[in-house]
Structure formats: structure tokens, C-alpha cells
Amino acid sequence: MKNNKRKFLFAFGIVVIGYLFIMVFPFIWIFITSFKTSGEIFGTGAFNVIPENPTLKNYVTILFEKGILRAILNSLIVATSTTIYVIIVASLCAYAISRFHFRGKSILLGLVLAVSMFPQMIITGPIYNLFYDLDWLNSYFVILPYSTITLPMAVWILVTHFNQIPLALEESAKIDGASRVQTLTKIVFPLAAPGVFTTAIITFIAAWNEFLLTITLNTESNFHTVPVAISFLRDQFSILWGEVAAATTIVTIPTLIIVLFFQRQIVSGLTSGGVKE
Amino acid sequence: MRQKLGFSGWLYLLPTLILIGIFSLWPVVQSITYTLFDYKLNDQQKAGLYLQERFNTDLFQETVLYIDLFLSEDLTNITDSKDKEKVETVLQNLNRVASSYTDDKGIIEISKEERLEINQLYENTKALIEHLTKNYSLTHTDSLPLLVEDIEKSMIPSNFIGLKAYKEALGDKRIHIALGNTFLFTFVSVAIELILGLGLALILNKAIVGQGLVRTTSLIPWAIPTAVAALMWCYLYDGTSGIVAHFFENLGLISQSQNLLLSQGGAMVSTILADVWKTTPYMALLLLAGLQNIPSTLYEAASIDGSSKFKSFFTVTLPLLKSSILVALLFRTLDAFRVFDLIFVLTGGGPGGATETLSIYAYKTMFGQTNFGYGSVVVMIMFVCVAIIAMIFVRLLGKNLLDRN
Known part of the structure; x- marks a missing residue:
């Protein structure tokens, strides 16, 4: 029995370590490459684990010449503002769905679910024309159509979270003489805060990663977000892998920070969208 | 008792309805309209919808x-x-x-x-x-x-063409290939992700130590932008400097490392592998959450009744995990079917259209050739496929999906 358990632990260890290695390896390799010179990457030193002549040149080029900082700033602006307005709008909607009876509720929920399944490509053409007519191309207005991707998801996760807050709490507050506003600020908001925060993180990541709308609506590099700016490093004739690696390393840092600090919220957000609790 | 939503209560819903109306529903109706016209932005005579x-x-x-x-x-x-x-x-x-x-x-x-x-x-x-x-x-x-x-x-003349573009699409070889590629990509990558994800979730569920570390590590590939992941893999697959291509060559899987992204089969395999790398962890996390909801007493009862571990997997785990699996499959299948960023950055649909999916073809037609009419037809085909896939899953899930809320 003991022997069996050992064997299991051993096998388990190998599988987990192998898995971790595969997940992390691309990042490590990119990190190593970012310190290599072009000569080394394209020469015989391409597969060296330790760079021969470590250099920071790739980082200097990417940061000061290729304007990756501008892209990071754009991404921050776009993702933050999307998160703020989507959370406000979705909270109102989810609260109503969770707390009130009304006709067409299941139609609304079905609609929200259906919109989250739309292929994004279906809205890009008409939105492009709309933005062209309004002279909104190459602007931060791109955050408005971001609602197609983020809003249904946010509503869905928030409804699950609001449903977990017992209605009785609000009722007893009402009996104790609390006004509508007081009930909301003193009871609902504090209890809903973790769920709202979870949703905000997921929305932020979704907005940060958005690609199609930005590449079609904001063609000027001044308005490129991180994913789009990164994809443009893939020059048609030559790809400077050193620079690509440096850029990838830099733009992975914000994501890494979010994941490290908020992993609990992310997992709870992901699973409340999909799995029964 | 839940209250009835009064007139002022509708104000809660209004912002959502307006946003979804303008940025999700109206564009869909508009796209359907585009398909009925020979609508090309770069052709002065056709750069609009002209019934007259x-x-x-x-x-x-x-x-x-x-x-x-x-x-x-x-x-x-x-x-x-x-x-x-x-x-x-x-x-x-x-x-x-x-x-x-x-x-x-x-x-x-x-x-x-x-x-x-x-x-x-x-x-x-x-x-x-x-x-x-x-x-x-x-x-x-x-x-x-x-x-x-x-x-x-x-x-x-009016550029209204009715359903002619759909008829043209039926005979368009490129659409057939793109449709085939999309289905191949979706089916293979989701199948691999499900099997690996389920295995991983089962192992992690048993783990006493290391769950936190694995969870953190799993979230990173999921959280980084797909375009960034695609470019990273583009480097790893590169013919001269790519270490994965080099590794495959040494294993004898490919005869020459250049062949990985430049041969038709190689490009598709590479794309699927990159997708599997990025989304298996997500699948595993979803399934792990489902597994953790199964009360351990059920397994104890099964083992008292003399059921082997192998048997309890099929009699206890799988049936209780069914809805988790279906929900995870639904979202993953739709995501894979709509795949754009990954292929756009990794291969651009090439070589020779070998990895061109419907969304890539639609994008090229609409924004490369500014042919919004025919591009919308391609999008519409994708839309119909997505709707069918979603309906199949929703039917399999039964009322589970909506009832929870």
C-alpha cells in the first residue's frame, strides 16, 4: 500500500513538473532571447541557454524607438475605462435581474448569453462604417464596441454573485426602517464588493487582450494597444526576434502582476460563469 | 418575495439595453443587410447600399x-x-x-x-x-x-443583388476550404484540450501540495493576449532560430525545421499546438472547479459498494461532471470556431490558405479588399454555424444554463 502511494506520488510529481515546464518554458525562452544579440539569435548561438554577450539593446530599442510604452499607456486607458463603465452598467442590470420580477427576464438573459456567443467579426463591418461616419476612427471611442465582448460576460458573472447574497438581509434592513439607498449602500454594496471586483478583473483582462476591433478601427499606431502593437513587430521581410522577445517580456509583466495578485478572484470569476456552485 | 420591477426599475436595465442594442444587435442586422448588396467601399458606384x-x-x-x-x-x-x-x-x-x-x-x-x-x-x-x-x-x-x-x-444601377452572393458563396472553393479548416481546427484542438484538461483536473483534484502553484502557472497562458502568445510561438516555431522547430527536427517529427510553418500540414499542427498550450489550463481550471463540487461521500459510498476507482470514474465522476464539461466545451468550441488573433498573427492564414479560417477569410475580404458585401456573407456563414453549435450544446445542457439565474 505504502509502495503504491509512493509510486503514485512519483508519477504525479513527474506529470505536474512536466506540465509546469511546458507552460513556463516559452516565457523563459523568450526572456533569455531578449538579452541576446541579433547575431547570436540568427547564428549558431540560437539555442544557447545563456546568452554569450548579454545586451540590453533590445529593450532600449523597443522602449525608446518602437513606442511600446505608448501602446502600454493606450492599453491601460482603454482597459481601465472599459472596466469602469462596463462594471457600472452591468451591476445595475445584474442587480435588477437578480432582485426583481419582470416580464421578459428570461428573454433578456437569453439575449445576453447569445450576444456573448456572437462572432466578433459580425459587428466589425457595421461598426467600422458607423465610426467612419461619426469620425470616431482612431480614437478612444473604441471602448464602446468593447461592450459586445465584455458586457454580457460581466452581467452573467454578476448575476451569479448577486444571487448568492440572501434576499432576507435586504428585507430585514427594510423592516428595520432603512431607506432604499441605505439598503443599497450599507447592505448590498459591501456584500457585493468581492463579486464586483472579480468581474472587474475579468473584464479588465478581456479588454486588455482585445485585438480585432482595435486593429480595424484604430489603424494609426498612436492608438494601437499592446496586442496590436506587438503584432506589428512581425515585419513582412524580417522579424527581429530580439526585439520581439524584449517587447513580449515587457508586456507580459502587467498580466503577470494581475495574475499573481488576483488569481483567487480570476478563478472564482471563471468558474462562476460556467460551473454550478 | 422578489419585488416587481416598476417603471423606474427599468432604468437599471436601460444602459445595458442601449449598449447591446447599438453595439451588438444593430450591427448584426446591418451585416445581414450588407449581404444583400454588392457593397464595395473602394468602388465609387458600389460604396453604399443603393436600392434605387x-x-x-x-x-x-x-x-x-x-x-x-x-x-x-x-x-x-x-x-x-x-x-x-x-x-x-x-x-x-x-x-x-x-x-x-x-x-x-x-x-x-x-x-x-x-x-x-x-x-x-x-x-x-x-x-x-x-x-x-x-x-x-x-x-x-x-x-x-x-x-x-x-x-x-x-x-x-442599384447594387441590390438579393441572395446572389450566397449563391456565389456556395460555389466558392475558398469558403469550402476555410470552413473545413475552421472545423478541423475547432474539433481537434477542443478534443485535445478536453482530454488533457480533464486528466490534469483529475490529477490536481487529488493533489495535496502544489495546487496553488499549478493554478497560478495555469492562469498565465490564459491571461496573456492571444496576439502576444501567437508571436511568441511564431518565434519558437521559426525555421532558423526556433527552438521548438529545432526540437521537432531532432525528434524526427519533421525533416527540416523550416517545414514547420511553411508546409501546409505543419502550419495547421503548429496552430493547434499553440492553441492547446494557451487554453488547456483554462479547461483544466473549469473542470477542476466542477470536480471539487462532487462530495467525497459519494466516492466513499461507491468504494464501500465495491466499485473500483476506475469504475467510479465512469459511474460517479463523469455523470456529475457532465454539465461542467458541457459548459466548458460550449465556450471553448465557440472560441475556437471564432479563432482570429492566433492565426492572424501566427500564420496569417498561410501557407497557401492552409490555415485560413472563416474569420480570417472574412477579415481579408472586408478589410483587405474592402468588399463588405461578400465579406459579410462569409461572416453570416460563420454566424449560422455558431448558432447551430450553440443550439446543440444548449439542448444537451437542457434548462441548466438559464435556470441557474
Whole structure:
């Protein structure tokens, strides 16, 4: 029995370590490459684990010449503002769905679910024309159509979270003489805060990663977000892998920070969208 | 008791309804409309949705002016008095119609009757000029026939084509290939992700140590932008400097590391592998959450009843995990079917269209060739497929999905 358990632990260890290695390896390799010179990457030193002549040149080029900082700033602006307005709008909607009876509720929920399944490509053409007519191309207005991707998801996760807050709490507050506003600020908001925060993180990541709308609506590099700016490093004739690696390393840092600090919220957000609790 | 939503309560829903209405539903209706038109942004005659016949008055006026000028000059060369009379009537007619449009500028919409009148005019003028150039030697014998054609060009037909584009799409080989690629990519990558994800979730569920570390690590590939992941893999697969390509070559999986992204099969395999790398962790996390909801007492009961671990997997785990698996599959299948960023950055649909999916084809048609009409048809095909896939899953899930809320 003991022997069996050992064997299991051993096998388990190998599988987990192998898995971790595969997940992390691309990042490590990119990190190593970012310190290599072009000569080394394209020469015989391409597969060296330790760079021969470590250099920071790739980082200097990417940061000061290729304007990756501008892209990071754009991404921050776009993702933050999307998160703020989507959370406000979705909270109102989810609260109503969770707390009130009304006709067409299941139609609304079905609609929200259906919109989250739309292929994004279906809205890009008409939105492009709309933005062209309004002279909104190459602007931060791109955050408005971001609602197609983020809003249904946010509503869905928030409804699950609001449903977990017992209605009785609000009722007893009402009996104790609390006004509508007081009930909301003193009871609902504090209890809903973790769920709202979870949703905000997921929305932020979704907005940060958005690609199609930005590449079609904001063609000027001044308005490129991180994913789009990164994809443009893939020059048609030559790809400077050193620079690509440096850029990838830099733009992975914000994501890494979010994941490290908020992993609990992310997992709870992901699973409340999909799995029964 | 839940309260009824009063009139003011609808204000809670209003912002959501407005946003979804403007940025999700209206564009869908609009896209469907696009499919019915031969709508090309870079073609002046087709850069809009025109149900009506239209008429380029500027071109028409100019043309009439020149025809009048040239024919009057050539009148001396025409000897037959009957022909002379004919020329004068045609000129009169031309000028009469032209003068009726003097107040209009640019391109205007015209009715069917007006279109017929102008067309009649065109036919008459054309016949006359053919007759004249045949029988007389005119000074403007070369330019007159060309000028007449401008009358026809000034009439712009409606670009409404109904369902013609769909018919064209049915016979479009590129769509067949893209559809095949999309299904292949979706089916293979989701199947691999499900198997690996389920295995991983089962292992992690048993783990006492290391769950936190694995969870953190799993979230990173999911959280980074797909475009960034795609570019990273583009480097790893690269023919000269890519370590994964090099590794595959050493394993003997491919004969030459250059072949990975440049051969048709290799490109598809590479794309699927990159997708599996990015989304298996997500699948595993979803399934792990489902597994953790299964009470351990059930397994104990099963083992007391003499069920082996292997058997309890099929009798306890799988049935109770069914809805988790289906939900995870639904979202992953739809995501894979809509795949864009990954392929756009990694292969761009190449080589030779081997990894071109419907979304890539639609993007190229709409924003590469600015053919919004046909591009929308491709999108619509994708839309229908997505709807069918979603309906199949929702039916399998039963009422589970909506009931929870």
C-alpha cells in the first residue's frame, strides 16, 4: 500500500513538473532571447541557454524607438475605462435581474448569453462604417464596441454573485426602517464588493487582450494597444526576434502582476460563469 | 418575495439595453443587410447600399455638351437631309433631358421611368452614331462612339443583388476550404484540450501540495493576449532560430525545421499546438472547479459498494461532471470556431490558405479588399454555424444554463 502511494506520488510529481515546464518554458525562452544579440539569435548561438554577450539593446530599442510604452499607456486607458463603465452598467442590470420580477427576464438573459456567443467579426463591418461616419476612427471611442465582448460576460458573472447574497438581509434592513439607498449602500454594496471586483478583473483582462476591433478601427499606431502593437513587430521581410522577445517580456509583466495578485478572484470569476456552485 | 420591477426599475436595465442594442444587435442586422448588396467601399458606384437606380448628372451634362458640340461640327459632313433631320431630333432630345436635370448636382436617385427614358435616349443616340460613322467620314469619328458610352455610364444601377452572393458563396472553393479548416481546427484542438484538461483536473483534484502553484502557472497562458502568445510561438516555431522547430527536427517529427510553418500540414499542427498550450489550463481550471463540487461521500459510498476507482470514474465522476464539461466545451468550441488573433498573427492564414479560417477569410475580404458585401456573407456563414453549435450544446445542457439565474 505504502509502495503504491509512493509510486503514485512519483508519477504525479513527474506529470505536474512536466506540465509546469511546458507552460513556463516559452516565457523563459523568450526572456533569455531578449538579452541576446541579433547575431547570436540568427547564428549558431540560437539555442544557447545563456546568452554569450548579454545586451540590453533590445529593450532600449523597443522602449525608446518602437513606442511600446505608448501602446502600454493606450492599453491601460482603454482597459481601465472599459472596466469602469462596463462594471457600472452591468451591476445595475445584474442587480435588477437578480432582485426583481419582470416580464421578459428570461428573454433578456437569453439575449445576453447569445450576444456573448456572437462572432466578433459580425459587428466589425457595421461598426467600422458607423465610426467612419461619426469620425470616431482612431480614437478612444473604441471602448464602446468593447461592450459586445465584455458586457454580457460581466452581467452573467454578476448575476451569479448577486444571487448568492440572501434576499432576507435586504428585507430585514427594510423592516428595520432603512431607506432604499441605505439598503443599497450599507447592505448590498459591501456584500457585493468581492463579486464586483472579480468581474472587474475579468473584464479588465478581456479588454486588455482585445485585438480585432482595435486593429480595424484604430489603424494609426498612436492608438494601437499592446496586442496590436506587438503584432506589428512581425515585419513582412524580417522579424527581429530580439526585439520581439524584449517587447513580449515587457508586456507580459502587467498580466503577470494581475495574475499573481488576483488569481483567487480570476478563478472564482471563471468558474462562476460556467460551473454550478 | 422578489419585488416587481416598476417603471423606474427599468432604468437599471436601460444602459445595458442601449449598449447591446447599438453595439451588438444593430450591427448584426446591418451585416445581414450588407449581404444583400454588392457593397464595395473602394468602388465609387458600389460604396453604399443603393436600392434605387441612380444617375450621375454631372457626367451626363458634360457628355451631352460634347456630343452636341461634335455633332454640330460634323453636320456639314452629313449630306443626306434625312440624316441631318435625325441628328437634330436626337440633339433636341438630349438637350431636353439634360435641361430637366440642370438643377441637380452630382449623383441623384432616379425612378425606373426616368431610367428607361435615359436608356432609350442612349439607344437612339448610339444607333444614330453607328449609322453616321458607317456612311460618312466624320471629323470626330473616333471620339463619338466613346462619348455615347458615357451616357450609359452615367446611369448607375442599384447594387441590390438579393441572395446572389450566397449563391456565389456556395460555389466558392475558398469558403469550402476555410470552413473545413475552421472545423478541423475547432474539433481537434477542443478534443485535445478536453482530454488533457480533464486528466490534469483529475490529477490536481487529488493533489495535496502544489495546487496553488499549478493554478497560478495555469492562469498565465490564459491571461496573456492571444496576439502576444501567437508571436511568441511564431518565434519558437521559426525555421532558423526556433527552438521548438529545432526540437521537432531532432525528434524526427519533421525533416527540416523550416517545414514547420511553411508546409501546409505543419502550419495547421503548429496552430493547434499553440492553441492547446494557451487554453488547456483554462479547461483544466473549469473542470477542476466542477470536480471539487462532487462530495467525497459519494466516492466513499461507491468504494464501500465495491466499485473500483476506475469504475467510479465512469459511474460517479463523469455523470456529475457532465454539465461542467458541457459548459466548458460550449465556450471553448465557440472560441475556437471564432479563432482570429492566433492565426492572424501566427500564420496569417498561410501557407497557401492552409490555415485560413472563416474569420480570417472574412477579415481579408472586408478589410483587405474592402468588399463588405461578400465579406459579410462569409461572416453570416460563420454566424449560422455558431448558432447551430450553440443550439446543440444548449439542448444537451437542457434548462441548466438559464435556470441557474
